[in-house]
Amino acid sequence: MAGAQVLLVEDDPAIARSIIFALERGGLSVTHSLLLSDARRQLGLRPPDVLILDIGLPDGSGLDLCREVRAAGSLPVLILSAHGEEIDRVLGLELGADDYVSKPFSPRELLARVRGMLRRVQMRSPVQPSASGNGPFDLDLPGQRISLNGKPLALTRREFGLLADLLQHRGRIRSRDELLDAVWGSASDRLDRTVDTHIKTLRAKLQEAAPGHDYIVTHRGMGYSI
Numbered sequence: 252m253a254g255a256q257v258l259l260v261e262d263d264p265a266i267a268r269s270i271i272f273a274l275e276r277g278g279l280s281v282t283h284s285l286l287l288s289d290a291r292r293q294l295g296l297r298p299p300d301v302l303i304l305d306i307g308l309p310d311g312s313g314l315d316l317c318r319e320v321r322a323a324g325s326l327p328v329l330i331l332s333a334h335g336e337e338i339d340r341v342l343g344l345e346l347g348a349d350d351y352v353s354k355p356f357s358p359r360e361l362l363a364r365v366r367g368m369l370r371r372v373q374m375r376s377p378v379q380p381s382a383s384g385n386g387p388f389d390l391d392l393p394g395q396r397i398s399l400n401g402k403p404l405a406l407t408r409r410e411f412g413l414l415a416d417l418l419q420h421r422g423r424i425r426s427r428d429e430l431l432d433a434v435w436g437s438a439s440d441r442l443d444r445t446v447d448t449h450i451k452t453l454r455a456k457l458q459e460a461a462p463g464h465d466y467i468v469t470h471r472g473m474g475y476s477i
Contacts, residue, residue: 255280260308317347325393327349327369
């Protein structure tokens with residue numbers, strides 16, 4: 252995690268300095284952009300490990316860049332905003348942001364959230380083949396696609412995250428808290444039913460794709476496994 256590259260897009264020099272100081276003290280490397288245009292250039296030159304993105308910028312909305320980044324891949328995005336209204340938080344998360352922090356905030360808290368995002372990325376290592384191969388599933392993490400018996404599954408972002416995490420921990424029980432951390436992160440409302448509801452819809456899609464098979468095992472009081 253030390254030396255991970257962060258791209259900070261923030262037009263307020265004082266706020267940017269405090270963020271850079273905290274992140275660099277935490278062992279991270281920071282590139283700072285004042286404008287969206289420069290941020291897009293930096294992304295093209297060297298994709299970072301995490302993008303920290305202000306919403307209100309002189310040459311546009313950070314939400315537009317968030318949408319572009321999410322359409323292009325799975326780069327972790329943390330949204331900053333001076334607005335405390337729920338609509339900004341919800342819109343940012345719906346566009347694919349992984350976390351959201353409202354100003355004013357503690358730089359130490361921001362560092363902790365960035366570290367959490369990096370840990371979750373590290374946990375998403377490719378599925379290791381077993382003696383019988385990867386079974387009926389084909390997991391494409393970069394493309395965020397999963398196929399079952401050679402046919403792509405039509406999954407929502409959260410369903411993909413749940414199934415990918417279960418596949419990456421094949422044979423191990425994943426608790427609801429572990430699944431919340433891996434898929435929803437610190438932006439989660441921490442409701443167990445959130446996981447249960449998405450597992451229900453995911454299970455239904457798998458059974459539709461492979462009738463007669465139930466790949467997800469429920470371990471009462473413990474969690475789920477493949």
